[in-house]
Amino acid sequence: MNTPVATLYFISVGVFALGAFQAAIMARGSAYAKTCWTFSALCLFFSLFQLSCGLQFTASNFHAAMAAHKWVNIFSVLLIPLIWFLVASLEDKASSFRHAYIVAVLAACVIGYNYVMPHGFRFDAVFQDGLTTLPWGEQMWIFSGEPSLVFRAMRFMSLCLLIYTMIFSIKITRLGEKRTSRLFWIALALMLIAGLMAGLSDSGVIKMSYLGGFGFLFLAVSFSALVGKDVSSRRIEELRIYSELQHEIEHRKIDNQRFEHVLNSDILTGLPNRAGALAGLTKLLDLNIKNQTKLGIFIFDVDQLGIVNGTRGYQAGDQLLIEVAQRLQANVRDSDIVARLGSGRFIVAATGLKTERCVTLVYEKLAGALASPFYVSDSLLSITSSVGAAVFPDNISANEDLLSAAELALHDAKSDGIGKLRFYHPSLKDTMQERIAFESALKEALTNQEFSLCYQPQVSAINGNTVCLEALIRWQHPAYGLVMPDKFIQLAETMGIIASIGAWVIDAACEQLSRWRAMGFTDVRVAINLSAQQLLVSELEQTVSAALQRHQLSGRDIELEITESVLMQDPERAIERLGALQKLGIRLSIDDFGTGYSSLGYLRVLPVNALKLDRSFVWDLEKGGKGLEICATAIDLAKKLDLEIVAEGVETKEQLAQLRHLGCDLLQGYLFAKPLTVEAASIFLINAHRPWQSVMNSDAGFDISLMINPSYSSGN
Known part of the structure; x- marks a missing residue:
């Protein structure tokens, strides 16, 4: 039988099925996954709609055709909420989805009505x-026949869907390509025409098959073009991002490798530095633990490096270090480590040693390699090396401790002369443990309130009045007893806790001065010593300002003393920080003047108020000669620079008389008082206003009963 129209319907079934499959595939790679899955379902139902139409058209009798017609009705009704949900998913609004759900409920009711009616929901009679x-x-x-009321309602719903789709299509045309926009409008026009012709066919005006499915083919093509373009562009963008990400990862890997190399390598010799050595030692320790062998650590320190640098220049010293590194590398195995710890120190880690004799043989080989003269700066140079050694697991079990043990052994070797070898032994370990315990106690001293201040007066050389009290820190520990500053200040700087200790000193001194102010001593100030870290590193201005405000003092009430050597570590930074302190009104002085080898040119720009003449010059004062000339020159220099000068270490009446004669402003020393406790200092202030004659005629400047325990007696 000639059935070209029915054949087209059955062919369209396959086309729609392929569209459903393509949309499902697109859903996996698209940002519009919900839309793609909805479109896939829509294509599938259109496929079933076309199949039902084909079965109706080719039915053998009326009843078979009517049964197929009911299925046509079911799929046509299902298409309405699906299309609505499709547009809602593209619009992505909550209200649109709510409308789609309402339409779906109405469609379900219509499908139920279609099931119970003999001719479906379209016709009351055919x-x-x-x-x-x-x-x-x-x-x-x-x-064709008499349309039912339900069918008219569905027509109205279809019209609403068409209007809603057209409004959305207008928005889409502003965003999409012209080709995709044309497909949308052609598909909508065809579906509108197909819907009108279907209505005419149902009413019997014309005899025409349902063409809505063919109209939707254009919509399917336009959707595939739109989503396909989106998926393609997104995949291209993903590939571009992935390529750039891989490129960035490779760059990061290279940068990290370079950074690790710089971080763990010595620039001069190309050997690992201390960090690189520690990382390598960790691996060697694990290997020796596994193999139950010994790991020998040797630290070589070139004894003559300082002489080479001083006499032949740093370039010659660098050349020497490079050749030392090359010789050490040439005399170890690939599994061993050679690294430079800094300056003239090199570490050699020899792994897999069976016995102590093997350790000795390794040292002899390395020492022999360095025994031959080096050709440096166009001449031969013989050097010696002090060596500290430690052996794992005989000495220490961790890499940092093993390195520390070797460094302790090196220190022991250098203390015995040059070119010596010393192995780590338990007594050195005890020393190290004692130092660790001492450091731990120092860390806790501030928390445990073990620090205290004593005060040494500075008196006027004119009338003997007490002008200033220098605050001197003391550490009273339960086990170590009284610990003087020279035993722990430098260690505190090394440990990085000097700033917090210094802040406590500033606050405690300001608190005590406030109490003396309340006692009526309004003309006296306190002097506080600063360390390098306080001046150059810590936030000193904020610390001082807070202490002054807390105890209701002004900047002129305190004096900060900075040693000459501290100033010379970084003169420009020191000038900047001192200027900030001077703006607070604080008095500044240079302590131990004459011992720091500073350039006198800095005195012109340093914002200081006074110089403290070091006690070493005052001690030689009585001998006359150079000592007297130095004191006279320093005092004269201070006068010309309009600076006040303080002489430290005044212990005899002769020194007092000569310093007064030279014009010194302030005097400090045992002749007037040793460092005093707070109570003794308060009594001293009460009894301090005595004429110079009583001091000159007395055998001791201050009543010994007012002094603190003799163990406190120290110049600082």
Whole structure:
């Protein structure tokens, strides 16, 4: 039988099925996954709609055609909420989805109505001439009849859907390509025409098959073009991002490798530095633990490096270090480590040693390699090396401790002269443990309130009045007893806790001065010593300002003393920080003047108020000669620079008389008082206003009963 129209319907079934499959695949790679899955379902139902139409048209009798017609009705109704949900997913608004759900509920009711009615939901009654012969002779079952009220409602719902789709399509045309926009509008026009013709066919005006499915084919093509373009562009963008990400990862890897190399390598010799050595030692320790062998650590320190640098220049010293590194590397195995710890120190880690004799043989080989003269700066140079050694697991079990043990052994070797070898032994370990315990106690001293201040007066050389009290820190420990500053200040700087200790000193001194102010001593100030870290590193201005405000003092009430050597570590930074302190009104002085080898040119720009003449010059004062000339010159220099000068270490009446004669402003020393406790200092202030004659005629400047325990007696 000639059935070209029915054949087209059955062919479209396959086309729609392929569209559903393509949309499902797109859903996996698209940002519009919900839309793609909805479109896939829509294509599938259109496929079933076209199949049902084909079965109706080619049915053998009226009842078979009507049964197929009911399925046509079901799929046509299902298409309405699906299309609505499709547009809602593209619009991505909550209200649109709510409308789609309402339409779906109404469609479900219509499908139920379609099931119970004999002719489906379209017709209340059908015309009996449903079998239609087309002009080319093809016979098809095309029904028409009296439209039902439900069908009219569905027509109205379809019209609303068409309007909603058109409004959305107008928005889409502003964003998409012209080609995709045309496909949308052609598909909508065809579906509108197909819907009108279907209505005419249902009413019996014309005899026409349902063409809505073919109209939707154009919509399917436009959707595939739109989503396909989006998926393609996104995949291209993903590939671009992935390529750039891989490129960035490779760059980061290279940068990290370079950074690790710089971080763990010595620039001069190309050997690992201390950090690189520690990392390598960790691996060697694990290997020796596994193999139950010994690991020998040797630290070589070139004894003559300082001489070479001083006499032949640093370039010659660098050349020497490079050749030392090359010789050490040439005399170890690939599994061993050679690293430079800094300056003239090198570490050699020899792994896999069976016995102590093997350790000795390794040292002899390395020492022999360095025994031959080095050709440096166009001449031969013989050197010696002090060596500290430690052996794992005989001495220490961790890499940092093993390195520390070797360094302790090196210190022991250098203390015995040059070119010596010393192995780590338990007594050195005890020393190290004692130092660790001492450091731990120092860390806890501030928390445990073990620090205290004593005060040494500075008196006027004119009338003997007490002008200033220098605050001197003391550490009273339960086990170590009284610990003087020279035993722990430098260690505190090394440990990085001097700033917090210094802040306590500033606050405690300001608190005590506030109490003396309340006692009526309004003309006296306190002097506080600063360390390098306090001046150059810590936030000193904030610390001082806070202490002054807390105890209701002004900047002129305190004096900060900075040693000459501290100033010379970083003169520009020191000048900057001293200037900030001077803006607070604080008095500044240079302590131990004459011992720091500073340039006198800095005195012109340093914002200081006074110089403290070091006690070493005062001690030689009585001998006359150079000592006297130095004191006279320093005092004269201070006068010309309009600076006040303080002489430290005044212990005899002769020194007092000469310093007064030279014009010194302030005097400090045992002649007037040793460092005093707070109570003794308070009594001293009460009894301090005595004429110079009583001091000159007395055998001791201050009543010994007012002094503190003799163990406190120290110049600082």
